[in-house]
Amino acid sequence: MTTAWLATLALALSAMLIVVLCQGDPKRLRAAGLRSAAMLPRRRRGLAALACLPGLGCALSGNSAAFMLWLGGCALAGWISATWPRRKSRAGTGAPAMRNAP
Amino acid sequence: MIHLDKDETKAMVAVHGWSGICLGLLLYAVVLTGTAAVFAQEIGAWAAGHLNSQSAFEAPVDARVRRLSEATPAQYRDSLNLFEVGDHGLGAFFHRDALDAKGMPTERGIYYQLDHGGRLTSTVHGTSEEVFGPHNDDALSSFLVDTHVRLHVPNPWGLLLTGVLGLTMLVAAISGLLIHRHLFKDIFTLRRNGSPVLANRDMHSVAGTWSLPFAFVLAFTGSFFSFYGTIGVPVVAMAAFRGDVQALSEAVYGNPRKSDPRPASIGDLDRVTADAVRRTGEAPTFISIEHFGRADAEITSYHQPKSGDLEPVALLYNGATGAFERAKPTVGTRPSAGGTLSGIMGPLHFGNFAGILSKAIWFGLGFAMCYVTYTGMRLWVVRRGQDTRALAWLERTLTVVGFGLPICLLAAAAAFLVTMPLGSAVYWTTGGFLIAAGGVIATGVVTRSNEALTRRLKGAAGLIMIALPLLRLFAAQGPGWSEAIASGRPMTPTIDVGCILMGLWLVRACWNAARLAHRDSTVIGKGVRA
Numbered sequence: 012m013t014t015a016w017l018a019t020l021a022l023a024l025s026a027m028l029i030v031v032l033c034q035g036d037p038k039r040l041r042a043a044g045l046r047s048a049a050m051l052p053r054r055r056r057g058l059a060a061l062a063c064l065p066g067l068g069c070a071l072s073g074n075s076a077a078f079m080l081w082l083g084g085c086a087l088a089g090w091i092s093a094t095w096p097r098r099k100s101r102a103g104t105g106a107p108a109m110r111n112a113p
Numbered sequence: 114m115i116h117l118d119k120d121e122t123k124a125m126v127a128v129h130g131w132s133g134i135c136l137g138l139l140l141y142a143v144v145l146t147g148t149a150a151v152f153a154q155e156i157g158a159w160a161a162g163h164l165n166s167q168s169a170f171e172a173p174v175d176a177r178v179r180r181l182s183e184a185t186p187a188q189y190r191d192s193l194n195l196f197e198v199g200d201h202g203l204g205a206f207f208h209r210d211a212l213d214a215k216g217m218p219t220e221r222g223i224y225y226q227l228d229h230g231g232r233l234t235s236t237v238h239g240t241s242e243e244v245f246g247p248h249n250d251d252a253l254s255s256f257l258v259d260t261h262v263r264l265h266v267p268n269p270w271g272l273l274l275t276g277v278l279g280l281t282m283l284v285a286a287i288s289g290l291l292i293h294r295h296l297f298k299d300i301f302t303l304r305r306n307g308s309p310v311l312a313n314r315d316m317h318s319v320a321g322t323w324s325l326p327f328a329f330v331l332a333f334t335g336s337f338f339s340f341y342g343t344i345g346v347p348v349v350a351m352a353a354f355r356g357d358v359q360a361l362s363e364a365v366y367g368n369p370r371k372s373d374p375r376p377a378s379i380g381d382l383d384r385v386t387a388d389a390v391r392r393t394g395e396a397p398t399f400i401s402i403e404h405f406g407r408a409d410a411e412i413t414s415y416h417q418p419k420s421g422d423l424e425p426v427a428l429l430y431n432g433a434t435g436a437f438e439r440a441k442p443t444v445g446t447r448p449s450a451g452g453t454l455s456g457i458m459g460p461l462h463f464g465n466f467a468g469i470l471s472k473a474i475w476f477g478l479g480f481a482m483c484y485v486t487y488t489g490m491r492l493w494v495v496r497r498g499q500d501t502r503a504l505a506w507l508e509r510t511l512t513v514v515g516f517g518l519p520i521c522l523l524a525a526a527a528a529f530l531v532t533m534p535l536g537s538a539v540y541w542t543t544g545g546f547l548i549a550a551g552g553v554i555a556t557g558v559v560t561r562s563n564e565a566l567t568r569r570l571k572g573a574a575g576l577i578m579i580a581l582p583l584l585r586l587f588a589a590q591g592p593g594w595s596e597a598i599a600s601g602r603p604m605t606p607t608i609d610v611g612c613i614l615m616g617l618w619l620v621r622a623c624w625n626a627a628r629l630a631h632r633d634s635t636v637i638g639k640g641v642r643a
Contacts, residue, residue: 014421015470036301074421076467083327083464083474090323090481093301094316 017072018080021065025081026088028062033092122292129288130493136281137490138514139264143278144486145518146261147335148479150254151464151472155604157254160529162591163200165229166601168396170195174203175382177231181205182379182405189222195400199250202234203227206244207405210359213240218359252538253529256546257522262339269343276339282332282482285489289321296322313495317488324481331482334462365444368429373409380412380435388437389414393426408433413441418466424456469604487515505563512563516570517553523577524549530584530591568626575619582609 033039035050050058066085069078117125133140149156157163174195182190191209198204208222224244226235237244247255263271290296300322303315321328350361379402389397399415410432418425427441442448443456460466464475494508528545532538553570560566585591597605 014467018467018470033301038298039301039303042302042304042307075423076418076421076471079423079461080467080471080474083471083478086323086327087474087477087481089300090320093303093319093323 014076018077021069021081022084024065025062025085028058029088030092032058125288125292132281132284133489134493140278141486143275144482146257150257150261151476153254153257157251159605159608160253161250164592164600165201169197169201169203170386170396173383181225185223190405193402193405201229247539249536249538252542256542272339272343276336279332279336286328309495313492317492320481321485327478330461334458337458368411375408377408377433385412385430385435389428423460423466424453508563509557512566513557520553520574521546521549527584530589533589568623571619572623575616578612578616581612
């Protein structure tokens with residue numbers, strides 16, 4: 012597998028988990044007035060560990076370029092997911108939805 | 114996380130804030146131009162309308178080099194550097210070691226520039242500093258790189274300045290890490306509907322936390338490059354080589370070998386390049402030949418890192434026979450941890466180790482750094498809200514630099530596209546930047562409110578971005594999208610589309626903000642009349 016494909020695959024897996032972590036982040040949800048949707052700490056820790064596994068795989072395979080691409084890509088995925096606009100809750104619960112446009 | 118007591122935290126906050134506010138604007142300029150310079154090669158090819166996609170070293174070079182060597186005076190045939198230039202043309206610098214007017218070591222010789230077909234396009238005599246200036250077709254990429262590397266301040270002061278800025282970034286990153294008590298808890302928290310201080314703090318800390326590892330990497334490697342030639346080499350030469358920089362260079366990078374000055378024809382360079390491509394999977398980026406035309410000649414072929422690796426590759430060949438000798442470490446004659454660390458500095462800083470993908474990610478990280486720098490300075494201003502009147506000039510300056518610098522860079526690109534066909538792009542690329550800078554500063558002075566200034570600058574940036582692809586097509590007579598794709602240059606239409614989309618987004622944002630401001634002023638006006 013080429014470096015680009017390996018890094019893209021690893022990054023896609025980690026980015027999905029980062030988005031899930033972002034959506035279930037208790038402090039972010041609390042700030043938006045959505046307490047009920049927060050994820051349990053144990054589950055969050057498990058997901059964070061899972062998100063690191065693709066990078067660990069890149070490192071253990073000896074592909075340092077793929078590891079750096081994964082690390083940089085995860086940083087961008089995390090930043091983008093945190094700044095992505097939050098849609099207003101359908102249930103209309105809690106405080107007015109945040110407008111987190113970058 | 115690391116817990117500091119109250120006084121220590123206070124001190125760290127002061128270090129973080131003041132280091133940022135004192136050098137933040139210059140740091141922002143260096144980081145922004147560095148972000149653009151990640152794609153300097155692609156931007157240069159896009160602007161100049163380059164269409165060749167085959168490396169100059171994949172075409173026959175041996176006959177061309179022999180022809181040039183015959184035309185070169187014997188005194189300059191000691192060494193030869195070969196590299197790509199322009200639209201995959203070949204640059205050949207025949208030279209010998211010499212001292213400049215200040216007694217500093219340099220290289221003096223003749224620089225030939227050939228186009229992709231092997232036709233001689235220019236010949237320049239002089240030292241390496243004199244012959245490697247910007248040219249008409251690479252003025253834009255040279256301008257970008259030069260701004261990032263030394264802010265156009267003469268060396269060594271420019272390099273020292275950017276080195277200090279790199280250290281400032283390191284200090285800000287370390288102090289930021291120490292003062293942030295809830296680094297991981299706040300990693301997704303953005304409260305835009307909170308107070309301005311809270312919103313700015315969240316924007317700054319979220320971007321800063323996610324990009325923290327790369328702030329260290331980019332700041333450290335950037336400082337390394339700035340201080341390497343200006344402080345590192347002279348100090349080591351002074352300490353270990355009695356100030357002889359040439360001897361240091363020979364000991365660290367040279368190829369120790371028994372001297373054999375007997376004349377001998379150079380080996381087949383086409384065979385050398387073909388062998389180097391076979392071994393590394395990549396065409397050389399640079400070829401250096403020492404003792405050209407002698408029996409002890411040596412050819413070193415430099416390459417980008419192999420797939421899956423970060424360290425660039427250098428291969429050593431026997432100059433007289435063209436036979437492969439060994440892979441050459443970056444530093445010294447044997448592989449070492451220090452040599453590897455030194456070797457990966459470049460790819461880690463430039464992000465050019467895995468093609469477009471690594472460049473795209475490094476571009477995004479550079480943008481995140483710009484965002485962190487800008488929001489950090491804004492936070493410093495917003496936190497001192499009660500002193501807004503006294504700090505209004507600083508807020509205005511932040512907007513002028515934050516939004517004005519991208520406009521100036523875009524104006525430099527527009528000036529390049531208009532003047533390149535006239536042959537005066539070297540002068541007008543810088544001229545366009547300076548004219549735009551004057552315009553932005555004047556706008557900053559005459560515009561009544563900071564919000565209106567932001568709107569105007571965003572709108573201007575958007576309009577220039579939309580105009581750039583049109584200027585490329587019609588003023589610079591650049592290739593169309595189908596021609597570029599057919600020639601293996603997909604980055605040309607990609608950059609065009611990127612410019613148009615970004616431009617439309619900026620113009621729309623400006624339009625929406627203007628409408629909102631107009632509505633607010635109408636409501637306030639009605640309220641006052643009522």
